[in-house]
Amino acid sequence: MTKGELTKIKEKVYQHCGLLLEGVAEERLRKAIQDEIQKNECANLTAYQKLISQDSQAFDQLINHLTVNETYFFREVEQIQLLVEHLVPQILANKSPNEPLRILSAGCSSGEEPYSLAIALREALGAEVAQRIQLDAGDLDQNVLKKAQQGLYSEFSFRGVDPAIRRRYFLRKDKGYQLIPEIRQRVRFHELNLLAPVFPKRFYDYDIIFFRNVSIYFDLETRRIIQKKFYELMPAAGILILGSSETLGNNLGVFELVEQHNQYYFVKGQSYRPNNNSASLELEPEPAAVTPAELPVFESPVLTEQETAPSPKLILPELQTLQQLVKDKDYTRALHLLDRLLMQEPDNFPALLLKSWVLLNNQDFLAADELLNKAFELDAWSIDLLLMKGLSAKWQEDQDLAAQWFKKVVYTSPDCWPAHYYLADIYRHQQRLEAASKAYQTLVRILTANLNAADATQWIPLALPAGDLLFLSQRHLQKLTADLYEREK
Ligand SMILES: C[S@@+](CC[C@H](N)C(=O)[O-])C[C@H]1O[C@@H](n2cnc3c(N)ncnc32)[C@H](O)[C@@H]1O
Known part of the structure; x- marks a missing residue:
């Protein structure tokens, strides 16, 4: 397969769903094409290219090989706590009793994320209130959606889940665990390509959208297009939640970045903007040396196309200070500052190491491995x-x-x-x-x-x-x- 032939297919995938296929992902693409050529009994690459240009199902099969579906229950649990303890009660308080609150898990993979939300809402609010919340979930990959609908999981999906929760909501089946019907029925799964020119009509009026650990596969332009769609899918006010390590890199001027209870997320409109939102304040950082306890609150930059341009106002702490934060397990602060540093200096090797360490400790293996691969190229x-x-x-x-x-x-x-x-x-x-x-x-x-x-x-x-x-x-x-x-x- 020549570089040119590969580039053509890469381009087709990118146009269709935004996935960038460089580095390790390029290898995945090569292997996927070879497997699909065999499976479809195509005589050669030209025949396969013809097939995927005429048969959308055959192309979808290729896409299913290319998505990265790493996920697990109660991933980044602090964000789920924020949802059930603060965001949902606040939104429900502003709705009439018959009005549903609608949540979308965009890029839901095999369902662990939306089901975690369903379980957490049921635990925190009780069955009756949880009924008022409609949970939709969508993904590009048809194979993971099938798995999500079955609701059958192996041990690997339960890293760090409280055993009592597993006992309450799952039944042993074969070698795995099946989610009880009450929770399975709470989530509706649909095929969803976030880059589709038109979204199916069933996706509308979301009060909250979870879009976690998906944007890392897209470039800046694709992220912006998707955020604008999310913006349109919301009523006058809404909340967008990305994975905590992705959030600052997605401050693209579409939504407003806010902070509440040490969690950063985005809002549309005034209604859900927390009081004293520190994320939107332009604070002057201290010019003097800082200790971890008094790190400057950084301003919230709206990223432009040249997003890596350093903010003249920002003084980042010394690497040793960041190392101390990581050592003290102050991971939220450490991640925010490391992200900022890496935006300015993407090849800062110690920062790549420290961030990988934090991600590993948060069990975010996929993101950690990606960073480690990048660091590997440097040393x-x-x-x-x-x-x-x-x-x-x-x-x-x-x-x-x-x-x-x-x-x-x-x-x-x-x-x-x-x-x-x-x-x-x-x-x-x-x-x-x-x-x-x-x-x-x-x-x-x-x-x-x-x-x-x-x-x-x-x-x-x-x-x-x-x-x-x-x-x-x-x-x-x-x-x-x-x-x-x-x-x-
Ligand atoms: C790493 S998983 C994230 C799962 C879950 N949100 C979480 O945080 O654990 C990324 C998912 O995004 C999906 N995805 C990638 N591109 C997509 C697109 N254009 N439209 C919809 N889903 C997409 C992939 O199929 C994959 O299942």
């Missing part, structure tokens, strides 16, 4: 970066991939004891007794010589408790030695 040998690649794979339960990354770390920096620990742990669970024993031995050797040995990271606050890990490793080592002895007998 493929950074220990912080390699460790995070390993942790990302480990936390997503791909232990083989995680071990590959941790091996790279110990190859690059043989004294990085956290990597030996993670490797040992993976090998032990995989019953690779010799390899586990060797890795624990290395860790014990390093930490016995110096319990304060540096962990080889530069920016991320890994902060593993060396004493505890030494103790644990010695115990595992004893057990492994005994097991190995038994095995050889």
Whole structure:
């Protein structure tokens, strides 16, 4: 497949649904085209191009390969709390009892987002009030919509969900969990292409639109077109919620950026603008050095086409200050400031690392991996970066991939004891007794010589408790030695 041929299909996809297919996504496109050529028994690429230009279903099948559907229940739960504790009660208070409140989850993937909203609303407001809320959900990808309608999920969709909630709203089925009918019936799923010239009539009058973790796949122009559509889909007042790390990058002058309870979101009209909205205030930052407790509130820029132009008013804190914020787990502030810094300096390597760390800790693996891939292009040998690649794979339960990354770390920096620990742990669970024993031995050797040995990271606050890990490793080592002895007998 030549570059030119690939570019033609890329262009067609972009025109249809706005997806940008560069870098890793380009590889996905190549593979998708090859699979579809085979599946449709096309003689060659030219025949396939003809097929997708004439048969919209065949083209949709290609699109289904290209979307990224990463999602899980109660993702960014602070935003869901804001919805149920503040936004919905405020909007309902302004409506007559018969008037519904309408919410859209745009780019809903396999349904975890709208169902989380349905559950949270039911929990917070009770069944009767929750009935007043109409939940629509739409996605481009027909395969995920089918999954959403089935409401059947694996363990992986429940990262961090309170077990009591899972017990209340899901029933065990096969190897997974099926959502109870009461909640399934609360959400209506529809096919939706956010870039379609005309939206189907069923999408109208939304008081609140969730559009989280979708805009990252679009360029600025596409984001603006979509925001204008959302604006039109709302009555005189409405609220638009993006993922917290995307919000500032989407301040395009269509909606007004506001802040309430430490959460940033957008509003249309005056009605839902919080009192004393600090996000819209133009505060002069302090010129003196700042400590984390007194970071300047940054002004809310309306991004232009040259969105990366630095604001002359903005003084960002030193990287060390941002590092401290991350270390203190003040993630909301850290993310806002890191986003601003990265807007001005997209290749700022420590900022990329710190933001990836925050995203990983928020379990936003997809966004974290994207940033890590970008950082990888700048420095493929950074220990912080390699460790995070390993942790990302480990936390997503791909232990083989995680071990590959941790091996790279110990190859690059043989004294990085956290990597030996993670490797040992993976090998032990995989019953690779010799390899586990060797890795624990290395860790014990390093930490016995110096319990304060540096962990080889530069920016991320890994902060593993060396004493505890030494103790644990010695115990595992004893057990492994005994097991190995038994095995050889
Ligand atoms: C990463 S998921 C986000 C899911 C959910 N909103 C969340 O935050 O967990 C992104 C979803 O956006 C959908 N998407 C991408 N382009 C779209 C478009 N043009 N119209 C509608 N949905 C789109 C994809 O199919 C995918 O399911």
